[in-house]
Amino acid sequence: GAGVSQTPSNKVTEKGKYVELRCDPISGHTALYWYRQSLGQGPEFLIYFQGTGAADDSGLPNDRFFAVRPEGSVSTLKIQRTERGDSAVYLCASSPTGRVGNEQFFGPGTRLTVL
Amino acid sequence: EDKVVQSPLSLVVHEGDTVTLNCSYEVTNFRSLLWYKQEKKAPTFLFMLTSSGIEKKSGRLSSILDKKELFSILNITATQTGDSAVYLCAPLGSYNTDKLIFGTGTRLQVFP
Numbered sequence: 001g002a003g004v005s006q007t008p009s010n011k012v013t014e015k016g017k018y019v020e021l022r023c024d025p026i027s028g029h030t031a032l033y034w035y036r037q038s039l040g041q042g043p044e045f046l047i048y049f050q051g052t053g054a055a056d057d058s059g060l061p062n063d064r065f066f067a068v069r070p071e072g073s074v075s076t077l078k079i080q081r082t083e084r085g086d087s088a089v090y091l092c093a094s095s096p097t098g099r100v101g102n103e104q105f106f107g108p109g110t111r112l113t114v115l
Numbered sequence: 116e117d118k119v120v121q122s123p124l125s126l127v128v129h130e131g132d133t134v135t136l137n138c139s140y141e142v143t144n145f146r147s148l149l150w151y152k153q154e155k156k157a158p159t160f161l162f163m164l165t166s167s168g169i170e171k172k173s174g175r176l177s178s179i180l181d182k183k184e185l186f187s188i189l190n191i192t193a194t195q196t197g198d199s200a201v202y203l204c205a206p207l208g209s210y211n212t213d214k215l216i217f218g219t220g221t222r223l224q225v226f227p
Binding site: 003004031033035040041042043044045048056058059089091095102103104105106107108109 | 119149151155156157158159160163203205213214215216217218219220
């Protein structure tokens with residue numbers, strides 16, 4: 001596809017449930033990022049992949065959050081035992097190499113609502 | 116702790132006005148600063164600034180960085196209703212990874 005795509009666009013779940021959010025980066029981009037954006041705030045970094053490996057996961061808030069990118073393309077962000085505070089828009093971005101000088105291209109996000 | 120402050124938080128203007136959006140930062144291992152425009156969901160890239168004092172321009176938008184005083188400004192001249200959006204400032208603040216550290220943004224509303 002032409003840009004970064006994310007599915008689903010909206011996800012409503014109940015407290016305590018497990019959710020998976022998917023990101024399809026731009027073809028050929030080796031770097032992939034997950035951010036979380038709460039209402040009225042800027043995006044907050046969660047995790048960065050270079051290829052298949054998580055190069056920086058320092059932004060994951062706790063061990064309920066996990067992300068994978070097994071083949072170096074599509075990534076899945078997994079949230080266990082969801083809490084109401086997890087409600088936010090989850091944004092994915094990709095860039096060609098992850099080096100300085102490469103802008104990050106963002107997807108439209110997944111709006112997660114935990115009831 | 117890394118910190119990014121944008122001002123004003125909100126701005127309401129009429130078409131044709133000129134606006135200046137401010138971004139100050141305190142970020143370790145600073146390398147560059149990016150500006151994004153966010154209309155609905157996906158932030159779209161505007162500028163990347165790496166060197167002080169060099170203005171970047173794109174149509175009616177321009178931006179400049181001051182690495183000594185740790186701030187950047189984004190100017191929009193002859194504003195149009197299509198400029199209505201949240202403008203996000205994001206320094207790159209990690210030596211090993213390209214994680215962006217976003218401010219809360221400035222919400223710009225342009226009325227006809």
